[in-house]
Amino acid sequence: MMTTIKSVNRQRIKLLLIFIIFSAPIITAWGMVEWRIGVPEQITAHGSPADQLPLLEHWPLETVSKADGGEEQWTLAFDCSVQCAERRDILWRMHRALGRDAHRLARLNIGGEGQALPGEQLARWAEPPSWRQANSVWLIDPQGRLALSFPASVPVAEILDDTQHLFKVNAR
Incomplete structure (x- = not known):
């Protein structure tokens, strides 16, 4: 029974890590847009x-x-x-x-x-x-x-x- 609980907890941790890995870019992009952090302010066109x-x-x-x-x-x-x-x-x-x-x-x-x-x-x-x-x-x-x-x-x-x-x- 103890090994089953450890196995379930391990699976939950893996799922949580996968969720964090795939949601991190979305959260980062949202933060960049909201707080204007890391967004270039320079003008690219000279004309x-x-x-x-x-x-x-x-x-x-x-x-x-x-x-x-x-x-x-x-x-x-x-x-x-x-x-x-x-x-x-x-x-x-x-x-x-x-x-x-x-x-x-x-x-x-x-x-x-x-x-x-x-x-x-x-x-x-x-x-x-x-x-x-x-x-x-x-x-x-x-x-x-x-x-x-x-x-x-x-x-x-x-x-x-x-x-x-x-x-x-x-x-x-």
């Missing part, structure tokens, strides 16, 4: 949401040259009004830094002169819109909606970081 701007198809642009690309390409549009050659070169290098995802991005150079670089489309403002800022960069999704807007002060490494993150969370 700002561009929900106030019109769709790309409604931009007042005069197309100069077309880039080869498919329907599923994101567009990196940039206003090339100051230090244009340097800006084009650094954004072209950023595009190459995407590696195997480079085919998912096309660049739209607005206001640039000369020959289009690979993966680039040249355009001009038909009439500069009121929301335009010199040397800004906009990341546009395949449907023409603006995802992020980057002022000229944002380093290209941060634009690359945001682009890679968007490609990661928006798999083909």
